[in-house]
Amino acid sequence: MSITRRQFLLSTVGAVGGFILPSFYTRALEFVDQFGEPLLESPRLVHDELIVCGDRDGELNLGDPYCELPSLTWREYAEKYHNGCLDELTDGWGLSPSQFDEDAPWNLVADSWCRTDSPNAHAYHLLDSLDLGAELSGPNAVGNLVFTDGACPGNDYLGVSAECDLTVSLLQQSLNDLGTGIRVVMG
Numbered sequence: 001m002s003i004t005r006r007q008f009l010l011s012t013v014g015a016v017g018g019f020i021l022p023s024f025y026t027r028a029l030e031f032v033d034q035f036g037e038p039l040l041e042s043p044r045l046v047h048d049e050l051i052v053c054g055d056r057d058g059e060l061n062l063g064d065p066y067c068e069l070p071s072l073t074w075r076e077y078a079e080k081y082h083n084g085c086l087d088e089l090t091d092g093w094g095l096s097p098s099q100f101d102e103d104a105p106w107n108l109v110a111d112s113w114c115r116t117d118s119p120n121a122h123a124y125h126l127l128d129s130l131d132l133g134a135e136l137s138g139p140n141a142v143g144n145l146v147f148t149d150g151a152c153p154g155n156d157y158l159g160v161s162a163e164c165d166l167t168v169s170l171l172q173q174s175l176n177d178l179g180t181g182i183r184v185v186m187g
Contacts, residue, residue, distance in 0.1 A: 003148050006132055007141035008170040020170055025142060028169035038168035040184055047181035050123060052168055054186065058161040061119035062126055065187060069110055077104040081112040111156055120159035124149075126182075127160050132174050143167035 008020045031039035038052075051061045059065070072080065074089050078100075082088050089095045115121055128147060144163040151157050162168045172184040 003146060003151070006145045006147065008132070008143045008167075008174060010140040010142060020142065020173060024173055025170070028166060028173070032165045032169065036165070037186065038165040038172070038184075040169065040172045040186075041176065042172075042183045043176050043179075043181050045181050046183045048183075050126075050171075050175075050182050050184045051119070051187040052162060052184060056161075058163060058168070059120055060123040060127065060160050060162060061187070062122035063119035065119050067119060069106070069113055071106070072104050072109050073101050074104045075100040077109060077112070081116070115156055115158050118158075120157075124158050124160045130175075130178060130180070132171070143170040145171065 010020055010022050010025055028039040031037075048062065051063075051065055053059045053061060053065050056065070074093075074095060075086070078084060078086050078089055086097075086100065089100060090097070124147060127145070132145065144167050145160055146163060147160045149158055162171060168184060168186075175182045175184065
């Protein structure tokens with residue numbers, strides 16, 4: 001279980017490496033105040049979209065946030081989440097080879113899919129790998145991305161959320177500065 005927060009740092013030097021220019025910050029803040037939504041300047045070339053779900057407290061998703069959990073057979077489950085090791089099915093789960101093409105339990109598939117293949121997990125892994133800002137707050141820190149890896153004991157949720165419209169604006173600007181080609185959209 002871990003919850004970390006990342007903030008964007010204001011800098012007068014330049015908007016690189018997790019830094020935001022104060023002029024953009026001021027413009028974004030005024031835009032949010034005036035229009036009640038984030039200032040989202042799309043990258044020139046869009047390669048992917050990061051969807052902000054307002055009905056999920058600003059959860060970020062790389063892909064359709066409302067996609068369905070797939071149903072998998074035991075064989076498909078082993079191929080996807082256990083490197084195709086069918087021995088684990090016979091040794092660990094006590095299955096016979098004749099059962100490999102039966103449906104794997106929903107909760108077993110959900111545990112693996114939610115941490116690796118769900119749109120919120122994709123967003124977590126992507127954003128966690130980028131230099132978006134500091135994990136510690138300071139006098140020049142603004143915005144707030146919340147990275148959650150298991151919200152509480154026994155919970156395997158993996159996701160990241162933007163706490164406010166200003167954070168969404170700063171995230172888009174940082175993604176643009178890093179040249180990711182990712183457009184942030186409100187979902």
